[in-house]
Amino acid sequence: DADVTQTPRNRITKTGKRIMLECSQTKGHDRMYWYRQDPGLGLRLIYYSFDVKDINKGEISDGYSVSRQAQAKFSLSLESAIPNQTALYFCATSDFRLAGGPEQFFGPGTRLTVL
Amino acid sequence: LAKTTQPISMDSYEGQEVNITCSHNNIATNDYITWYQQFPSQGPRFIIQGYKTKVTNEVASLFIPADRKSSTLSLPRVSLSDTAVYYCLVGFSGGYNKLIFGAGTRLAVHP
Numbered sequence: 486d487a488d489v490t491q492t493p494r495n496r497i498t499k500t501g502k503r504i505m506l507e508c509s510q511t512k513g514h515d516r517m518y519w520y521r522q523d524p525g526l527g528l529r530l531i532y533y534s535f536d537v538k539d540i541n542k543g544e545i546s547d548g549y550s551v552s553r554q555a556q557a558k559f560s561l562s563l564e565s566a567i568p569n570q571t572a573l574y575f576c577a578t579s580d581f582r583l584a585g586g587p588e589q590f591f592g593p594g595t596r597l598t599v600l
Numbered sequence: 601l602a603k604t605t606q607p608i609s610m611d612s613y614e615g616q617e618v619n620i621t622c623s624h625n626n627i628a629t630n631d632y633i634t635w636y637q638q639f640p641s642q643g644p645r646f647i648i649q650g651y652k653t654k655v656t657n658e659v660a661s662l663f664i665p666a667d668r669k670s671s672t673l674s675l676p677r678v679s680l681s682d683t684a685v686y687y688c689l690v691g692f693s694g695g696y697n698k699l700i701f702g703a704g705t706r707l708a709v710h711p
């Protein structure tokens with residue numbers, strides 16, 4: 486979905502390096518999420534944010550940190566990358582105002598390789 | 601924690617109807633059931649969502665029995681472009697840390 490963009494799309498780095506993945510959205514949604522996907526597996530939630538001042542840990546937050554710089558921007562950082570963080574990372578957004586379980590809109594993904 | 605169970609893979613042929621069933625025995629009262637579709641190297645895309653009974657949109661139907669412990673995604677007359685991974689997701693707006701994407705069902709549609 487072009488309304489949710491992620492940069493970079495691909496990144497190769499070395500063990501111990503600090504990495505930041507960025508996500509921007511033009512949908513005007515309050516809620517943003519970071520997921521990782523490993524080959525052949527489903528998505529696992531890393532962090533989520535309901536608004537700029539509300540950030541919450543997901544299922545697998547260890548080794549990651551996030552920053553919600555503005556309503557439209559949500560960054561994921563790996564302070565010291567390790568090889569088992571090699572994965573496909575997705576950012577997603579949803580609208581607080583929708584009733585029931587909200588539909589999430591996903592970005593194109595960032596493929597991260599840690600050597 | 602509402603864990604879901606789906607078949608790992610399914611095969612079908614163009615023009616057939618495909619039904620993918622998801623089990624969610626521990627679904628909570630406030631949980632909705634949502635299905636997503638994912639193509640290789642792309643983010644998942646929302647297909648359909650329901651709470652109970654039947655929901656239909658332009659691409660699929662979702663059948664949910666009264667006990668809500670399972671749900672069935674129905675894709676009418678599939679085409680080759682429906683080849684993808686389909687995820688069943690159970691959760692609600694108040695508890696995002698409980699949203700779990702399982703491994704999904706890999707659907708292969710053959711000519």
